[in-house]
Amino acid sequence: LAKTTQPISMDSYEGQEVNITCSHNNIATNDYITWYQQFPSQGPRFIIQGYKTKVTNEVASLFIPADRKSSTLSLPRVSLSDTAVYYCLVGAPFSGGYNKLIFGAGTRLAVHP
């Protein structure tokens, strides 16, 4: 299973763009890259997922270089409500014999006024 490495914590200010990079050097061909957000006392919430290049939705963008050994979650113009823990996951639950995704410790983002 591909292991991920991400910063333990980050600080930002309201209105700024935040980029959180995740390293996954041994990503497999079938693996997807998925990011989750977790607030205190809640379960993780799906943010965005990609396989290669760039993916954008209403809340974030995900940049994946050609070698797929890393990925960057970009949050535009963060607000105080974006303060949360962000998890990067890599895996292909239903192919290659892998049947679970591994959550690391995540990145604790603090947005300041």
Place this chain on the structure above:
Amino acid sequence: GAGVSQSPSNKVTEKGKDVELRCDPISGHTALYWYRQSLGQGLEFLIYFQGNSAPDKSGLPSDRFSAERTGGSVSTLTIQRTQQEDSAVYLCASSLNRDGQPQHFGDGTRLSIL
């Protein structure tokens, strides 16, 4: 639509007692996962169910932990003879049986062992 539902939301019990935690996945989701999250920590995989296949129990920390899934839907995680180190938030997630389909999580059961 309805998301993953877990009950109870909080459970306080005495050391040595048995507890049962329930998870109602999203309708139509054949994959179901249980995780454990200690305070301030990441998620620890416990067990995975996929359709009628034998569950992947590789994450269960001891034989005091067990889980079942009835009719391919509702799942129950049972902890026997609870110990204080079992105190944590127990999270359940479900997903469709296809790569690229994200897991959808409930808000967990906060278990406190006195």
